Amino acid sequence: MLRTSRNLRNAAAALGVLLLSGTAAFAQDASGKLVIVTSFPKDMTTAFQQAYQKANPKVTVEILNRNTNAGVKYLQETASNNGVDLFWASAPDAFEVLKGAGLLQPYKPKVEGIPEKVGAYPVNDPEGMYAGFAASGYGIMWNSRYMKANDLPIPKEWADLTKPAYYDHVAISAPSRSGTTHLTIETILQGEGWEKGWRTNKEMAGNYRTITERSFGVPDGVNSGAFGVGIVIDFFALSSQASGFPVEFVYPTVTTIVPANVGVVKNAPNKAAAEGFVDFLLSPKGQEVLLEPAIRRLPVNPVTYEKAPAGYPNPFKDKSLGSQVNFDVNVSQARYNVVDALFDQLVTFQLDDLKAATQAIHKAEAALAKKPNDKAKALLGEARDLVAAMPVTAEQAADPQLAGAFTVERKSAKDAVPERQAQVEQKWAAFAKENYANARKKADEAAALAR
Known part of the structure; x- marks a missing residue:
């Protein structure tokens, strides 16, 4: 740096x-x-x-x-x-x-x-x-040398980062600690819909190496090669490129350009x-x-x-940037704290369990590719659905009563919070822990059937 x-x-x-x-x-x-x-x-x-x-x-x-x-x-x-x-x-x-x-x-x-x-x-x-x-727009940054050294494909869309090849190579910051990351998560939710958007977010999360406390921790890690891929706001990648780091950046189709x-x-x-x-x-x-x-x-x-230098992104000239998502700030505002709390309880504080379930699913997929088995395929589908499952709907997330429960910003899972907030968070954490454990179990069963 x-x-x-x-x-x-x-x-x-x-x-x-x-x-x-x-x-x-x-x-x-x-x-x-x-x-x-x-x-x-x-x-x-x-x-x-x-x-x-x-x-x-x-x-x-x-x-x-x-x-x-x-x-x-x-x-x-x-x-x-x-x-x-x-x-x-x-x-x-x-x-x-x-x-x-x-x-x-x-x-x-x-x-x-x-x-x-x-x-x-x-x-x-x-x-x-x-x-x-x-x-600013939101997208994917990667270290070219790292990608070559680890024989990783170049990502273009969010869905690419859900693939087994990226396991333990990706990083993001916690949306509860970074407004730009929150916008990225919310953009995916609005662009793909609540259920599919959370599936994408959680399947990507299963491949995360780490979740940083501040947004700049992600580009720092990509620049240094601590990990290969980062989910970032565009200027982190653009400034790193200008500083001589071997990094590249892409805007996925589902992104937004906001001021x-x-x-x-x-x-x-x-x-x-x-x-x-x-x-x-x-x-x-x-x-x-x-x-x-x-x-x-x-x-x-x-x-x-x-x-601007040659090749500089220009949203006034390139109309494709952000064209797929009509970002609704009112929708985002209504569920802002709920989205942050959901991510923390289902991903940030459960990352090890989520990664274990994801790795088991990847292994089962590899086994099934070599030896197809209908029962194993069904079990694998159930495992994926358990990982993707959400404890609340989009309508519930926008309910002012639920949003009003989150009055304290957590910095860790051990922070003291009001009783109502603690009750909701504990319920979500238990939901995730049980689902990830069951997903891992079903994936292991599927892999065994495919041997």
Whole structure:
């Protein structure tokens, strides 16, 4: 990662000169401290922070780094004595949560040339509570050297990662700890439907080497070759490529292109500086920052792509990107905490049992390929269905009473949570544990019949 850090330092220094002339007009009267809560990595925020401060020397930018869920909870908990000016993150549904709670205030950026939509998704909130400043898609990143060394096929679709060849070669971050991963999981659920989407997610999970606590742990692992394949937001792969790592990236058919956003917090102590920062992000020069090698985001101003390197993804030109999924932020918002809790209880905290069941299924499949057996085939189908089974339906997941049970964000299975939340989670965990054990048993029986 030394190369990435060096690129960022060089980028930050250059950006101060690059942006000074183009952004000095914004927030000319701003001064004092600008406090931003963000889920973006320090490497990215530092480049913008330094460039904005050079353009606005009377303003000192203070960055409070939180993952998306923690950032939302922080603003909720401190609302009565708010000291934050801006919320800056990828997940649009997180902004909907803040908007619904009345924790954002409207602002219309003083910038022209931004389209109404990126793909099928609105760039800005129709009510002006938050604005998109960059676009992002979700997909699969891999280390080319690792793939060659392990004789692995190149994946193109999510379903590819469910195949036996990828067992113990894939990684993802926990959606409860990463807003971008949550969007990936939710995109698959909306693109494939609740039942099929969870089947895909759980069958992929059976091949996971690890589940990282933070989203950047996945590209770090792919870059270093700790594992071969990672499920990531696109800019992780694009910035790694620009830094010289031997990685590639693909957008599966079932993906979505959504804006990363920024919103002024209600009762912001420094409203002038906050609004100036929003304009700064959307200015022509500010959009060019997104093209820097260590950042590599997709600008929301189509003109900026004229300065992008060859082969750079352009959702305004390539209409196929995200076209298969009409992402519904209201659906996502209604079941946000439920989806996170389901993933943790069925996957994150049950990964060893899920992997054991998956490995048994793979072995049975291999045995059946050599010696077909109708009874064994039926048992194998039952095993797969047990792994894919869900304890709640899509309708139940959107029930406010169920969603309301999840009031504490878990960092581990041992964290203390309210009784109602604990009861639901324990029920789901028991459901998964029993199903995975029975799936493994049926797969073993199928393999024995095929010997």
